Amino acid sequence: MSASTTIKNPGLLKLDLTIRGMKISRDALATPEISRTLRLSQEIGAALELDIVLPENVMVNIPIRECLAEDRPYTLTEKDGRFFIIGGDAKTEVWVAPLAGFYEKKTSTGVSMAKIGRTYAGYLAISPTPVCEFIFQELACRYCDLEAKKGRAWSVEEVVETVEAAVAEGVAEYICLNVGYTDSPDGGIALLEPYIKAIKHRFDLLVCVQAQPPTSDEWIDATYAMGIDSIAYNLEAYDPDVFEGIAPGKMRLIGRDRYFEALKYAAKIFPSGAVVSNLIVGLESIASTLKGIDMLAALGVIPTLPVYRLATDSEETMGRVEAMAPVFLHLQNALKRNKLSPTWISHFNLALNAIDGHYFGGEAPLGQRWQKVLKSKHGGRIAHSISNVRRRLRVRPADDEVG
Numbered sequence: 052m053s054a055s056t057t058i059k060n061p062g063l064l065k066l067d068l069t070i071r072g073m074k075i076s077r078d079a080l081a082t083p084e085i086s087r088t089l090r091l092s093q094e095i096g097a098a099l100e101l102d103i104v105l106p107e108n109v110m111v112n113i114p115i116r117e118c119l120a121e122d123r124p125y126t127l128t129e130k131d132g133r134f135f136i137i138g139g140d141a142k143t144e145v146w147v148a149p150l151a152g153f154y155e156k157k158t159s160t161g162v163s164m165a166k167i168g169r170t171y172a173g174y175l176a177i178s179p180t181p182v183c184e185f186i187f188q189e190l191a192c193r194y195c196d197l198e199a200k201k202g203r204a205w206s207v208e209e210v211v212e213t214v215e216a217a218v219a220e221g222v223a224e225y226i227c228l229n230v231g232y233t234d235s236p237d238g239g240i241a242l243l244e245p246y247i248k249a250i251k252h253r254f255d256l257l258v259c260v261q262a263q264p265p266t267s268d269e270w271i272d273a274t275y276a277m278g279i280d281s282i283a284y285n286l287e288a289y290d291p292d293v294f295e296g297i298a299p300g301k302m303r304l305i306g307r308d309r310y311f312e313a314l315k316y317a318a319k320i321f322p323s324g325a326v327v328s329n330l331i332v333g334l335e336s337i338a339s340t341l342k343g344i345d346m347l348a349a350l351g352v353i354p355t356l357p358v359y360r361l362a363t364d365s366e367e368t369m370g371r372v373e374a375m376a377p378v379f380l381h382l383q384n385a386l387k388r389n390k391l392s393p394t395w396i397s398h399f400n401l402a403l404n405a406i407d408g409h410y411f412g413g414e415a416p417l418g419q420r421w422q423k424v425l426k427s428k429h430g431g432r433i434a435h436s437i438s439n440v441r442r443r444l445r446v447r448p449a450d451d452e453v454g
């Protein structure tokens with residue numbers, strides 16, 4: 052399928068942009084949206100991403116450094132303040148989110164807030180501590196940003212200041228906290244507790260957590276009791292060999308079976324649709340991903356489907372794009388079959404590159420209800436209407452959360 056065909060279907064375009072990438076024209080590189088992102092990315096020595104809103108409010112995020120290569124099938128261009136993506140002889144207008152303003156701020160301790168938190172389509176991702184037993188034992192996940200794990204832990208106050216700045220700007224309506232693995236019964240979640248309590252106490256925000264399964268189910272009860280709204284234990288791949296290859300620490304120190312047990316138990320404790328697990332599309336065979344989707348959905352778990360980025364333009368990668376497309380339709384059908392609503396996690400998916408199955412022949416979009424990426428009157432804000440999500444999860448006022 053050529054780029055000029057793909058460009059007409061926002062779901063397919065998102066998939067293709069994620070896998071094969073795009074380059075940026077000289078005009079677009081000079082715009083404040085792009086030049087500030089590139090400059091800050093270089094200043095803080097970290098890979099910042101561009102949030103791009105495609106037609107029908109489909110959002111894709113692309114690491115800006117990947118856009119500097121030439122061999123890409125798409126080009127982002129700019130003309131008279133409007134952005135377009137060109138593929139072959141077709142083009143489509145898109146919106147490029149400006150760099151979040153809080154990225155250029157510092158905490159009271161002098162740390163760049165861009166190092167602490169990253170915002171994606173309305174959620175703020177923070178990894179407060181670099182501690183991870185997998186890294187100590189040289190069993191790090193293959194996708195781990197090991198450079199980022201060389202620093203110190205952020206203090207609770209540094210994290211709260213960053214959240215405050217992002218919330219004040221209107222670019223964070225919920226928080227995703229990530230933590231590595233510790234060789235203790237809680238598996239690492241206890242490290243996050245002070246941060247979770249402080250955020251819940253100070254802000255009326257949903258908090259989701261990505262962690263490793265604890266050794267006992269009591270710690271899953273404790274996780275829910277901390278006030279977390281959604282939990283992810285990420286499997287990454289269904290195939291055991293691929294799982295071990297991509298996440299050797301998860302396989303050897305925790306075990307694949309424990310992931311399934313913990314996910315199943317969590318799905319009974321947390322509200323429906325609030326327990327999730329990643330399966331990275333493109334890491335393993337499509338047949339294996341489909342099996343993983345069925346297995347997770349049957350346990351009451353929402354599979355989230357980030358796409359394995361190749362960022363190369365070749366016939367082989369183009370073939371992979373076409374092969375991957377049915378996976379998203381399969382997910383939509385599996386959720387329906389198991390009566391699982393992706394309402395909560397769909398916000399999260401905006402940044403994880405999951406794509407609504409209707410773009411590949413499924414039913415009419417659930418999406419238009421929730422994929423509202425709004426451009427504020429100030430022009431720099433991405434906001435989501437998540438009042439329905441709040442009602443659904445019955446988030447209590449922050450004062451009730453902490454005794």
Ligand code: SF4
Binds near residue numbers: 191300
């Ligand atoms: S769990 Fe994996 S990705 Fe997370 S910190 Fe540990 S090694 Fe890195």
